[in-house]
Amino acid sequence: MTTLRYGRALLPALAALLLLLPQTAAARDARDAREVREAAPVAATPDRPSYDVALRSDADGSHWTGRQTVSFRNAARTPLRSIDVRLWGNGTDGCGAPGAPSPVRVSKVAGGTPRPLTVGCTALRIDLPEPLPYGARARVSFDVAITVPDRVHRFGRDGAHRYLGNALPLLSVRDAQGRHLDPDVGFGESFHTLAGDFRVVLDHPSALVVPATGTTTRRPGAQGRTVSTSVARGVRDFAWAAGPFRTKSVTSPGGVRLNAYWTAATPAEGVALDLKNAVGSVDAFGKRFGRYPYGELDLVMSDNLDDFGNMEFPGLVLLWTEPEGSAVVHEIAHQWFYGIVGNDQFASPWLDESFAQYANQLYYGEDNATCWEDQGAWPSDTAALTRAMGYYADGRRSEFVRVVYMRGACALHDLERVLGGPAMARMMRGYVRDHWLGVATTADFKRAAQAATARDLGPFWTEHRIR
Known part of the structure; x- marks a missing residue:
């Protein structure tokens, strides 16, 4: 992420939470933590996640509901007794207020027993029905309800356009440092996820253009609706947007397809400059660091993101674009540094x-x-x-x-x-x-x-x- 313009440089809570849980749950967590400490080294787990998601939107893309299934493997030598799911979309609003629930809600959990939400309603622990041995796979599924917040943000609204960054629940990481349950501090990023595969089916009105992480195919749905299916492999997150975007696609000399999406108010010269710099930089970084692996890259542009800035997601970047362009090159560089080469963004920004x-x-x-x-x-x-x-x-x-x-x-x-x-x-x-x-x-x-x-x-x- 950056709020720097035009690519230039201008510019242990967990312990307290355990006391609030029943003693049996706290005892299980203490045992898990002890096992983490005693097993050295500890591989990051659960790994090799696979997300299968089907969501349906309302008329303008403000509300999405459906079902999500995630399968995973235990990469640690000790049995895995629970997993943590991060609801990062609740990072700003937390647990909400009467009449205004959290933007991301999970219900009807299958494949495990959910505990109460913690860390400002961004962390959901699910106890597995039995310990998962090393190398074994399991899955959990749950209903998801997403309401896009009324603010211009990576998870927010911009006129008739909706941005759904950090909206999809993701598996958290457990490693030698324990369970990563860091909070969203309100700026920068606090995320730490392992690369996985996503298949996300979005049923939406045909009037909405829906850019998304991965390679997307579209087919007619019910009357007046389109079903967009996006498949992404080896990515750490999944983001999408919805709205009456204008669009253009080009292919870089290196063979990367770049899909531009922009709002009607975004200046044409800024769109052209962003596309030019995107084509140049994705190929340049591919030669310098290793070929871009995701096939295509979506550029979602608006001139109304000035209070927020720019944000990277795997295969999709949000760009505050003015006539002078945006920080598109910096955000594309993030495809390698955070995307391909991951890091704990809270611990090592x-x-x-x-x-x-x-x-x-x-x-x-x-x-x-x-x-x-x-x-x-x-x-x-x-x-x-x-x-x-x-x-x-x-x-x-x-x-x-x-x-x-x-x-x-x-x-x-x-x-x-x-x-x-x-x-x-x-x-x-x-x-x-x-x-x-x-x-x-x-x-x-x-x-x-x-x-x-x-x-x-x-x-x-x-x-x-x-x-």
């Missing part, structure tokens, strides 16, 4: 935002020879590139863009000067290859960089506060 901004600046050929020095002093003694979102949410939001976007990108340019351009390019391509559709950590990146040079990078990490 620099691993996607700094890397996307670095790639963005490479594409534009910006002169960053002195950018680290140009940043001046660190904003605080406690600032560091590797701080988590919780740090910024604790009264330090003003540091977020300055450190994660600006200093982070500059640090990578500095590393390129240390390694040399060709060695940096080889290292980055190898780093992407080694973590393709996986999850990388700061330690993984530091190892990759150190392996690319005989020089001790310890002082570099210290100077750039990469810990």
Whole structure:
């Protein structure tokens, strides 16, 4: 995500919650946590998720209802007794209020026993009927009701257009750090998911144009309705939009299909510039980091996203587009850094935002020879590139863009000067290859960089506060 314009750098709650649960549930969680600690190393689980979703919309795409099934494998050596489903669409509204329920609601759970919602109604724990052994698969299903909030947002409304980013319930991750139940802090991203496969069937009025993650086919439904089926493999999330979008499709020289969708008020010159930069950058990044794997990429554009900015999803980006264009190159870079090479976005936001901004600046050929020095002093003694979102949410939001976007990108340019351009390019391509559709950590990146040079990078990490 970025609120930076035109691709340039302008710019343990869980323990308390357990006390509220019945002792038997708390005891089960304590046992699960103990098993996580004792099993070293612990693979991220549940993995290899497969989502099968069928939703029907109302007349204008504001309400979607249907059924979702998710199957998964236990990748950990210890039995899996429960799973966590994240309802990130409730991150802003939480548990709602009388007469105004949460935007995303789940009911009629099959394949397990749901507990009460926690973490501001963004986390639903489902106890499995019996422990799931290592390597075995299971599935749960539930009804889903989604109401698009009345705000201009990645999950919100823009006139007659609806954006459904972070609206679909997703499996959370359990690993050596335990269960990842971090909150949505209201800016940036707090998400951590494993790559999986999606098949999403959307039944909607034919008057609505519906861009979506994945490859989409359409067929006539009931009178006046269309059934759009989107299939995406190896993605961490699924997003879609609905509205009277204008459309255009082009294919890059490298063979990537780019589908542009824009509102009537979006300036034509901005649409043209976004398409040009999208075509150029998706091929450039494919050559530099590894070929774009999703076949097609949707660009959803509006001139009314200024209070929100821009946002990346696998195979779909939301863009605040003005005559000067948007941050489309930065958002497309996220297809590699967060999408292909995943990371815990709450714990390590620099691993996607700094890397996307670095790639963005490479594409534009910006002169960053002195950018680290140009940043001046660190904003605080406690600032560091590797701080988590919780740090910024604790009264330090003003540091977020300055450190994660600006200093982070500059640090990578500095590393390129240390390694040399060709060695940096080889290292980055190898780093992407080694973590393709996986999850990388700061330690993984530091190892990759150190392996690319005989020089001790310890002082570099210290100077750039990469810990």
